[in-house]
Amino acid sequence: MQDISLIITDDKIISANMNTVFGFIQKEVTFAGSGKEAKNILQGSDRILLAFVLLSEEQEEKQVLALLRSSYPEISTHLIIAPEETSSSLKVPAGVTNYLHFPVDFESLMHTIKKAEISRNNLDRRKGLPISLTGNSDEIQEVESLIRQVSQADANVLLLGESGTGKEIVARAIHQFSLRADGPFIAVNCGAIPPELLESELFGHEKGAFTGATNSRRGRFELAKGGTLFLDEIGDMPMPMQVKLLRVIQERTFERVGGMKTIASNVRLIAATHQDLEQRIAEGEFRTDLFYRLNVFPIKLPPLRNRTSDIPLLLKEFSEKICLQLGKSTAIEFDDSAIEALSQHPLPGNVREIENLVERLSILRPGETISADLLPPKYKSLLALPERTQHFVQRPNIEPRAPSIKFDSGTINLKQHLSALEKSLIFQALDDTDWVVSKAARVLTLRRTTLIQKIRKLGIRSENRQPQAISA
Incomplete structure:
Protein backbone atom coordinates (compact mmCIF):
# COMPACT_ATOMS: atom_id res chain seq x y z
CA MET A 1 0.00 0.00 0.00
CA GLN A 2 1.48 3.34 -1.10
CA ASP A 3 2.30 6.12 1.36
CA ILE A 4 0.35 9.38 1.10
CA SER A 5 1.51 13.01 0.98
CA LEU A 6 -0.77 15.50 2.74
CA ILE A 7 -1.05 19.04 1.31
CA ILE A 8 -2.38 21.45 3.95
CA THR A 9 -3.23 24.74 2.26
CA ASP A 10 -6.16 27.08 1.64
CA ASP A 11 -4.59 28.32 -1.60
CA LYS A 12 -6.56 26.77 -4.47
CA ILE A 13 -3.87 27.51 -7.06
CA ILE A 14 -1.28 25.61 -5.02
CA SER A 15 -3.72 22.74 -4.49
CA ALA A 16 -4.46 22.43 -8.20
CA ASN A 17 -0.79 22.63 -9.16
CA MET A 18 0.32 20.07 -6.53
CA ASN A 19 -2.46 17.70 -7.61
CA THR A 20 -1.13 17.86 -11.19
CA VAL A 21 2.47 17.32 -10.09
CA PHE A 22 1.69 14.31 -7.88
CA GLY A 23 -0.44 12.81 -10.63
CA PHE A 24 2.46 13.14 -13.05
CA ILE A 25 4.94 11.39 -10.71
CA GLN A 26 2.27 8.79 -9.81
CA LYS A 27 2.35 9.39 -6.07
CA GLU A 28 -0.76 9.41 -3.91
CA VAL A 29 -1.78 12.75 -2.40
CA THR A 30 -4.65 14.13 -0.32
CA PHE A 31 -5.61 17.71 0.53
CA ALA A 32 -6.77 19.62 3.63
CA GLY A 33 -8.04 23.20 3.30
CA SER A 34 -7.81 24.00 7.01
CA GLY A 35 -6.17 22.93 10.25
CA LYS A 36 -9.36 21.18 11.40
CA GLU A 37 -9.61 19.19 8.18
CA ALA A 38 -5.92 18.25 8.44
CA LYS A 39 -6.44 16.98 12.00
CA ASN A 40 -9.31 14.72 10.85
CA ILE A 41 -7.22 13.27 8.02
CA LEU A 42 -4.23 12.65 10.30
CA GLN A 43 -6.41 10.87 12.86
CA GLY A 44 -7.96 8.67 10.20
CA SER A 45 -4.82 7.47 8.39
CA ASP A 46 -1.51 5.87 9.35
CA ARG A 47 -0.15 6.13 5.79
CA ILE A 48 0.83 9.82 5.81
CA LEU A 49 4.49 10.07 4.84
CA LEU A 50 4.89 13.82 4.17
CA ALA A 51 3.01 16.99 5.05
CA PHE A 52 3.38 20.20 3.01
CA VAL A 53 1.96 23.23 4.82
CA LEU A 54 0.98 26.77 3.75
CA LEU A 55 -2.00 28.51 5.38
CA SER A 56 -2.95 32.18 5.03
CA GLU A 57 -3.67 32.53 8.75
CA GLU A 58 -0.32 32.49 10.57
CA GLN A 59 -1.77 31.33 13.90
CA GLU A 60 -3.61 28.43 12.26
CA GLU A 61 -0.42 27.41 10.48
CA LYS A 62 1.49 27.42 13.79
CA GLN A 63 -1.19 25.22 15.37
CA VAL A 64 -0.92 22.70 12.52
CA LEU A 65 2.88 22.60 12.85
CA ALA A 66 2.57 22.12 16.62
CA LEU A 67 0.13 19.23 16.08
CA LEU A 68 2.46 17.53 13.60
CA ARG A 69 5.46 18.03 15.88
CA SER A 70 3.79 16.68 19.05
CA SER A 71 1.51 13.92 17.75
CA TYR A 72 3.04 12.86 14.42
CA PRO A 73 6.83 13.27 14.69
CA GLU A 74 7.37 10.44 12.20
CA ILE A 75 5.79 12.55 9.40
CA SER A 76 8.31 14.60 7.40
CA THR A 77 6.94 18.17 7.46
CA HIS A 78 7.80 20.86 4.89
CA LEU A 79 6.73 24.49 4.67
CA ILE A 80 5.78 25.76 1.21
CA ILE A 81 7.47 29.07 0.36
CA ALA A 82 7.46 31.44 -2.61
CA PRO A 83 10.27 31.19 -5.20
CA GLU A 84 11.69 34.61 -4.27
CA GLU A 85 12.24 33.46 -0.68
CA THR A 86 15.62 31.85 0.00
CA SER A 87 15.31 28.81 2.24
CA SER A 88 18.94 29.07 3.32
CA SER A 89 18.29 32.49 4.89
CA LEU A 90 15.17 31.33 6.74
CA LYS A 91 15.26 29.68 10.14
CA VAL A 92 13.54 26.29 10.03
CA PRO A 93 10.87 26.14 12.78
CA ALA A 94 10.96 23.33 15.35
CA GLY A 95 9.49 20.11 13.97
CA VAL A 96 9.83 21.21 10.33
CA THR A 97 12.14 19.14 8.14
CA ASN A 98 12.74 21.72 5.42
CA TYR A 99 11.18 24.15 2.96
CA LEU A 100 9.64 23.41 -0.45
CA HIS A 101 9.62 26.12 -3.13
CA PHE A 102 6.46 26.72 -5.14
CA PRO A 103 6.05 26.26 -8.11
CA VAL A 104 7.45 22.82 -7.45
CA ASP A 105 10.51 21.45 -9.21
CA PHE A 106 9.91 17.78 -10.12
CA GLU A 107 13.44 16.67 -9.28
CA SER A 108 13.40 18.48 -5.95
CA LEU A 109 10.05 16.94 -5.01
CA MET A 110 11.18 13.40 -5.91
CA HIS A 111 14.31 13.89 -3.81
CA THR A 112 12.19 15.08 -0.87
CA ILE A 113 9.90 12.05 -1.14
CA LYS A 114 12.84 9.64 -1.42
CA LYS A 115 14.49 11.08 1.70
CA ALA A 116 11.22 10.75 3.62
CA GLU A 117 10.91 7.10 2.52
CA ILE A 118 14.44 6.33 3.72
CA SER A 119 13.73 8.07 7.03
CA ARG A 120 10.48 6.13 7.50
CA ASN A 121 12.15 2.82 6.66
CA ASN A 122 14.92 3.52 9.16
CA LEU A 123 12.33 4.37 11.79
CA ASP A 124 10.40 1.17 11.08
CA ARG A 125 13.59 -0.86 11.41
CA ARG A 126 14.27 0.74 14.79
CA LYS A 127 10.78 -0.22 15.92
CA GLY A 128 11.04 -3.78 14.61
CA LEU A 129 13.74 -6.32 13.95
CA PRO A 130 16.53 -5.77 11.39
CA ILE A 131 16.27 -7.04 7.82
CA SER A 132 18.74 -9.87 8.52
CA LEU A 133 16.15 -11.40 10.85
CA THR A 134 13.35 -11.18 8.30
CA GLY A 135 11.49 -14.43 7.72
CA ASN A 136 8.56 -16.68 8.54
CA SER A 137 10.54 -19.87 9.16
CA PRO A 303 22.55 -20.77 8.76
CA LEU A 304 20.53 -19.50 5.81
CA ARG A 305 20.66 -22.90 4.08
CA ASN A 306 18.52 -24.22 6.96
CA ARG A 307 15.83 -21.59 6.42
CA THR A 308 15.67 -21.28 2.64
CA SER A 309 11.96 -20.37 2.83
CA ASP A 310 13.10 -16.95 4.10
CA ILE A 311 15.27 -16.21 1.04
CA PRO A 312 12.47 -14.56 -1.04
CA LEU A 313 11.63 -12.17 1.81
CA LEU A 314 15.29 -11.32 2.39
CA LEU A 315 15.79 -10.62 -1.31
CA LYS A 316 12.78 -8.29 -1.37
CA GLU A 317 13.78 -6.41 1.80
CA PHE A 318 17.40 -5.94 0.74
CA SER A 319 16.35 -4.91 -2.79
CA GLU A 320 14.10 -2.15 -1.46
CA LYS A 321 16.67 -0.99 1.09
CA ILE A 322 19.53 -0.82 -1.43
CA CYS A 323 17.29 0.82 -4.04
CA LEU A 324 16.74 3.72 -1.63
CA GLN A 325 20.42 3.89 -0.70
CA LEU A 326 21.45 4.07 -4.36
CA GLY A 327 18.73 6.60 -5.20
CA LYS A 328 17.15 4.33 -7.83
CA SER A 329 13.49 4.65 -8.78
CA THR A 330 12.73 0.91 -9.02
CA ALA A 331 14.11 -1.97 -6.96
CA ILE A 332 15.35 -5.13 -8.64
CA GLU A 333 13.22 -8.27 -8.36
CA PHE A 334 14.11 -11.97 -8.39
CA ASP A 335 12.06 -14.50 -10.35
CA ASP A 336 11.39 -18.10 -9.29
CA SER A 337 14.40 -19.50 -11.16
CA ALA A 338 16.79 -17.16 -9.33
CA ILE A 339 15.21 -17.92 -5.96
CA GLU A 340 15.47 -21.67 -6.64
CA ALA A 341 19.13 -21.36 -7.66
CA LEU A 342 19.95 -19.45 -4.48
CA SER A 343 17.97 -21.93 -2.37
CA GLN A 344 20.03 -24.80 -3.78
CA HIS A 345 23.33 -23.09 -3.01
CA PRO A 346 24.94 -23.67 0.42
CA LEU A 347 25.43 -19.89 0.83
CA PRO A 348 28.46 -20.06 3.16
CA GLY A 349 28.30 -16.29 3.67
CA ASN A 350 24.68 -16.59 4.84
CA VAL A 351 22.61 -13.37 5.07
CA ARG A 352 25.65 -11.17 4.46
CA GLU A 353 26.25 -13.00 1.18
CA ILE A 354 22.66 -12.37 0.07
CA GLU A 355 22.91 -8.66 0.92
CA ASN A 356 26.18 -8.28 -1.00
CA LEU A 357 24.70 -10.11 -3.99
CA VAL A 358 21.63 -7.86 -4.04
CA GLU A 359 23.79 -4.73 -3.84
CA ARG A 360 26.00 -5.92 -6.70
CA LEU A 361 23.03 -6.75 -8.93
CA SER A 362 21.29 -3.47 -8.03
CA ILE A 363 24.32 -1.61 -9.37
CA LEU A 364 24.80 -3.78 -12.47
CA ARG A 365 21.13 -4.25 -13.43
CA PRO A 366 19.04 -1.49 -11.82
CA GLY A 367 15.29 -2.04 -11.98
CA GLU A 368 15.56 -5.41 -13.76
CA THR A 369 13.98 -8.74 -12.90
CA ILE A 370 16.81 -11.12 -12.05
CA SER A 371 16.56 -14.66 -13.41
CA ALA A 372 18.93 -17.54 -12.69
CA ASP A 373 20.81 -16.76 -15.91
CA LEU A 374 21.75 -13.31 -14.56
CA LEU A 375 23.22 -14.65 -11.31
CA PRO A 376 27.01 -15.02 -10.90
CA PRO A 377 28.26 -18.41 -12.23
CA LYS A 378 28.76 -20.02 -8.82
CA TYR A 379 25.01 -19.84 -8.12
CA LYS A 380 24.13 -21.53 -11.42
CA SER A 381 26.38 -24.60 -11.08
CA LEU A 382 23.77 -26.69 -9.27
CA LEU A 383 21.04 -26.02 -11.83
CA ALA A 384 22.49 -28.69 -14.11
CA LEU A 385 21.26 -31.32 -11.69
CA PRO A 386 17.88 -32.70 -12.84
CA GLU A 387 15.06 -31.17 -10.81
CA ARG A 388 11.92 -32.26 -12.65
CA THR A 389 8.58 -31.08 -11.45
CA GLN A 390 6.24 -33.80 -12.72
CA HIS A 391 3.52 -35.18 -10.46
CA PHE A 392 5.11 -37.00 -7.55
CA VAL A 393 3.56 -39.89 -5.67
CA GLN A 394 4.86 -40.18 -2.11
CA ARG A 395 6.83 -43.35 -1.56
CA PRO A 396 7.77 -44.91 1.76
CA ASN A 397 11.21 -44.27 3.20
CA ILE A 398 13.90 -46.58 1.88
CA GLU A 399 15.07 -49.18 4.35
CA PRO A 400 18.73 -49.92 3.61
CA ARG A 401 19.46 -53.60 3.37
CA ALA A 402 23.07 -54.63 3.40
CA PRO A 403 23.93 -57.25 0.76
CA SER A 404 25.12 -60.64 1.74
CA ILE A 405 28.92 -60.77 1.81
CA LYS A 406 31.25 -63.76 1.77
CA PHE A 407 34.59 -63.30 3.44
CA ASP A 408 36.39 -65.69 1.12
CA SER A 409 39.68 -63.85 1.48
CA GLY A 410 39.14 -63.23 5.19
CA THR A 411 39.11 -59.41 4.72
CA ILE A 412 36.86 -56.72 3.27
CA ASN A 413 37.42 -53.12 2.18
CA LEU A 414 34.75 -51.63 4.46
CA LYS A 415 35.18 -48.05 3.21
CA GLN A 416 34.72 -49.11 -0.42
CA HIS A 417 31.73 -51.27 0.46
CA LEU A 418 29.95 -48.50 2.41
CA SER A 419 30.59 -46.01 -0.39
CA ALA A 420 29.04 -48.38 -2.92
CA LEU A 421 26.06 -48.98 -0.63
CA GLU A 422 25.57 -45.22 -0.16
CA LYS A 423 25.71 -44.65 -3.91
CA SER A 424 23.17 -47.40 -4.52
CA LEU A 425 20.72 -45.95 -1.98
CA ILE A 426 21.04 -42.45 -3.39
CA PHE A 427 20.43 -43.78 -6.91
CA GLN A 428 17.32 -45.60 -5.70
CA ALA A 429 15.99 -42.51 -3.88
CA LEU A 430 16.54 -40.33 -6.96
CA ASP A 431 14.82 -42.84 -9.23
CA ASP A 432 11.87 -43.20 -6.86
CA THR A 433 11.41 -39.42 -6.73
CA ASP A 434 11.87 -38.92 -10.49
CA TRP A 435 15.22 -37.22 -9.78
CA VAL A 436 13.74 -34.35 -7.77
CA VAL A 437 16.67 -33.72 -5.44
CA SER A 438 14.69 -32.00 -2.68
CA LYS A 439 12.24 -34.93 -2.48
CA ALA A 440 15.02 -37.50 -2.56
CA ALA A 441 16.69 -35.64 0.31
CA ARG A 442 13.50 -35.96 2.37
CA VAL A 443 13.30 -39.69 1.63
CA LEU A 444 16.88 -40.12 2.81
CA THR A 445 16.34 -37.72 5.75
CA LEU A 446 19.21 -35.53 4.54
CA ARG A 447 19.49 -31.82 3.93
CA ARG A 448 19.23 -30.97 0.26
CA THR A 449 22.66 -29.33 0.25
CA THR A 450 24.17 -32.42 1.88
CA LEU A 451 22.62 -34.67 -0.77
CA ILE A 452 23.90 -32.42 -3.58
CA GLN A 453 27.40 -32.65 -2.12
CA LYS A 454 27.17 -36.45 -2.00
CA ILE A 455 25.88 -36.59 -5.61
CA ARG A 456 28.92 -34.63 -6.72
CA LYS A 457 31.35 -36.60 -4.56
CA LEU A 458 30.07 -39.98 -5.76
CA GLY A 459 29.89 -38.89 -9.40
CA ILE A 460 26.20 -39.72 -9.76
CA ARG A 461 24.72 -38.72 -13.14
CA SER A 462 21.17 -38.97 -14.43
CA GLU A 463 22.37 -40.50 -17.72
CA ASN A 464 23.24 -43.71 -15.90
CA ARG A 465 20.03 -44.57 -14.12
CA GLN A 466 21.07 -48.07 -13.01
CA PRO A 467 22.95 -48.13 -9.71
CA GLN A 468 26.28 -49.83 -9.73
CA ALA A 469 26.45 -53.31 -8.33
CA ILE A 470 27.72 -53.54 -4.80
CA SER A 471 30.76 -55.61 -4.44
CA ALA A 472 33.02 -56.38 -1.58
Missing part, protein backbone atom coordinates in the same frame (compact mmCIF):
# COMPACT_ATOMS: atom_id res chain seq x y z
CA ASP A 138 10.26 -21.59 12.54
CA GLU A 139 14.00 -21.11 13.07
CA ILE A 140 13.98 -17.33 12.73
CA GLN A 141 10.69 -16.98 14.62
CA GLU A 142 12.31 -18.77 17.55
CA VAL A 143 15.31 -16.41 17.41
CA GLU A 144 12.97 -13.40 17.41
CA SER A 145 11.10 -14.79 20.43
CA LEU A 146 14.35 -15.33 22.35
CA ILE A 147 15.52 -11.79 21.53
CA ARG A 148 12.37 -10.25 22.94
CA GLN A 149 12.46 -12.47 26.03
CA VAL A 150 16.09 -11.86 27.01
CA SER A 151 16.05 -8.15 26.17
CA GLN A 152 13.93 -7.46 29.26
CA ALA A 153 16.46 -9.18 31.53
CA ASP A 154 20.05 -8.12 32.18
CA ALA A 155 21.53 -11.60 31.81
CA ASN A 156 24.70 -12.36 29.84
CA VAL A 157 23.95 -13.66 26.34
CA LEU A 158 26.07 -15.97 24.16
CA LEU A 159 25.34 -15.83 20.42
CA LEU A 160 26.40 -18.88 18.41
CA GLY A 161 26.38 -19.21 14.64
CA GLU A 162 28.34 -19.19 11.42
CA SER A 163 29.86 -16.03 9.95
CA GLY A 164 27.25 -13.87 8.24
CA THR A 165 24.25 -15.15 10.21
CA GLY A 166 23.83 -11.76 11.91
CA LYS A 167 25.28 -12.16 15.40
CA GLU A 168 26.11 -8.47 15.84
CA ILE A 169 22.71 -7.53 14.43
CA VAL A 170 21.04 -9.75 17.02
CA ALA A 171 23.19 -8.17 19.74
CA ARG A 172 22.08 -4.71 18.61
CA ALA A 173 18.44 -5.84 18.55
CA ILE A 174 18.70 -7.12 22.14
CA HIS A 175 20.19 -3.77 23.16
CA GLN A 176 17.53 -1.86 21.23
CA PHE A 177 14.66 -3.63 23.02
CA SER A 178 16.32 -3.57 26.46
CA LEU A 179 16.05 -1.12 29.32
CA ARG A 180 19.58 -0.02 28.38
CA ALA A 181 18.50 1.14 24.91
CA ASP A 182 19.30 4.79 25.71
CA GLY A 183 22.84 3.81 26.72
CA PRO A 184 25.77 3.13 24.36
CA PHE A 185 26.29 -0.04 22.35
CA ILE A 186 30.01 -0.76 22.14
CA ALA A 187 31.32 -3.60 19.93
CA VAL A 188 34.78 -5.20 20.17
CA ASN A 189 36.14 -7.89 17.84
CA CYS A 190 38.38 -9.93 20.13
CA GLY A 191 40.02 -11.67 17.18
CA ALA A 192 41.00 -8.44 15.41
CA ILE A 193 43.02 -6.89 18.27
CA PRO A 194 46.57 -8.09 19.00
CA PRO A 195 46.72 -9.99 22.34
CA GLU A 196 49.15 -7.49 23.87
CA LEU A 197 46.72 -4.62 23.21
CA LEU A 198 43.44 -6.32 24.14
CA GLU A 199 43.66 -5.60 27.88
CA SER A 200 44.20 -1.89 27.26
CA GLU A 201 41.41 -1.89 24.68
CA LEU A 202 38.92 -3.40 27.12
CA PHE A 203 39.93 -1.80 30.41
CA GLY A 204 41.81 1.34 29.33
CA HIS A 205 45.18 2.51 30.63
CA GLU A 206 46.79 5.26 32.65
CA LYS A 207 49.42 7.66 31.38
CA GLY A 208 52.85 6.02 31.39
CA ALA A 209 51.46 2.50 31.87
CA PHE A 210 53.60 1.30 28.95
CA THR A 211 55.77 2.71 26.19
CA GLY A 212 53.65 4.96 24.03
CA ALA A 213 50.95 5.56 26.67
CA THR A 214 51.31 9.34 26.59
CA ASN A 215 47.77 9.94 27.87
CA SER A 216 45.19 8.18 29.99
CA ARG A 217 42.56 6.35 27.96
CA ARG A 218 39.18 4.88 28.79
CA GLY A 219 38.56 1.29 27.75
CA ARG A 220 35.48 -0.28 26.22
CA PHE A 221 34.03 -1.26 29.59
CA GLU A 222 34.01 2.40 30.63
CA LEU A 223 32.70 3.60 27.26
CA ALA A 224 29.81 1.12 27.49
CA LYS A 225 28.75 2.30 30.96
CA GLY A 226 24.98 2.07 31.28
CA GLY A 227 24.69 0.25 27.97
CA THR A 228 25.78 -2.96 26.24
CA LEU A 229 29.26 -4.32 25.55
CA PHE A 230 29.39 -6.77 22.64
CA LEU A 231 32.42 -9.08 22.57
CA ASP A 232 32.54 -10.60 19.10
CA GLU A 233 34.66 -13.70 18.36
CA ILE A 234 35.07 -14.41 22.06
CA GLY A 235 36.52 -17.82 21.14
CA ASP A 236 39.68 -16.06 19.90
CA MET A 237 40.37 -14.36 23.23
CA PRO A 238 43.77 -15.40 24.67
CA MET A 239 43.70 -17.47 27.88
CA PRO A 240 45.33 -14.77 30.08
CA MET A 241 42.63 -12.27 29.05
CA GLN A 242 39.91 -14.86 29.73
CA VAL A 243 41.02 -14.91 33.38
CA LYS A 244 40.77 -11.10 33.64
CA LEU A 245 37.38 -11.02 31.90
CA LEU A 246 36.08 -13.69 34.27
CA ARG A 247 37.10 -11.55 37.24
CA VAL A 248 35.24 -8.53 35.85
CA ILE A 249 32.10 -10.60 35.28
CA GLN A 250 32.24 -12.04 38.79
CA GLU A 251 33.17 -8.91 40.75
CA ARG A 252 31.79 -6.25 38.39
CA THR A 253 34.90 -4.14 38.92
CA PHE A 254 38.18 -3.59 37.07
CA GLU A 255 41.28 -1.40 36.97
CA ARG A 256 42.88 0.34 34.04
CA VAL A 257 46.27 -0.96 32.93
CA GLY A 258 48.82 0.74 35.19
CA GLY A 259 46.09 2.12 37.45
CA MET A 260 45.26 1.58 41.13
CA LYS A 261 41.71 2.90 41.16
CA THR A 262 38.95 0.28 41.12
CA ILE A 263 36.19 1.13 38.63
CA ALA A 264 32.68 -0.30 38.82
CA SER A 265 31.45 -2.13 35.74
CA ASN A 266 27.91 -1.28 34.69
CA VAL A 267 27.40 -3.04 31.35
CA ARG A 268 25.20 -5.70 29.82
CA LEU A 269 27.53 -8.30 28.32
CA ILE A 270 26.78 -10.06 25.03
CA ALA A 271 29.40 -12.40 23.53
CA ALA A 272 29.45 -14.14 20.16
CA THR A 273 31.46 -16.76 18.32
CA HIS A 274 31.34 -18.96 15.24
CA GLN A 275 33.42 -21.60 17.03
CA ASP A 276 32.35 -24.61 19.10
CA LEU A 277 33.36 -23.38 22.55
CA GLU A 278 32.86 -26.79 24.15
CA GLN A 279 35.36 -28.19 21.65
CA ARG A 280 37.71 -25.31 22.47
CA ILE A 281 37.38 -26.23 26.15
CA ALA A 282 38.28 -29.83 25.35
CA GLU A 283 41.35 -28.58 23.48
CA GLY A 284 42.39 -26.47 26.47
CA GLU A 285 41.86 -23.18 24.58
CA PHE A 286 38.86 -21.83 26.50
CA ARG A 287 38.07 -21.72 30.20
CA THR A 288 35.13 -23.77 31.43
CA ASP A 289 34.22 -21.25 34.16
CA LEU A 290 34.15 -18.36 31.67
CA PHE A 291 31.99 -20.40 29.29
CA TYR A 292 29.35 -20.96 31.95
CA ARG A 293 29.45 -17.30 32.96
CA LEU A 294 28.79 -16.23 29.38
CA ASN A 295 26.39 -19.03 28.49
CA VAL A 296 23.58 -17.83 30.78
CA PHE A 297 21.25 -17.32 27.81
CA PRO A 298 22.51 -18.92 24.57
CA ILE A 299 20.96 -18.09 21.20
CA LYS A 300 21.96 -20.20 18.21
CA LEU A 301 21.50 -18.48 14.85
CA PRO A 302 20.58 -20.85 12.02
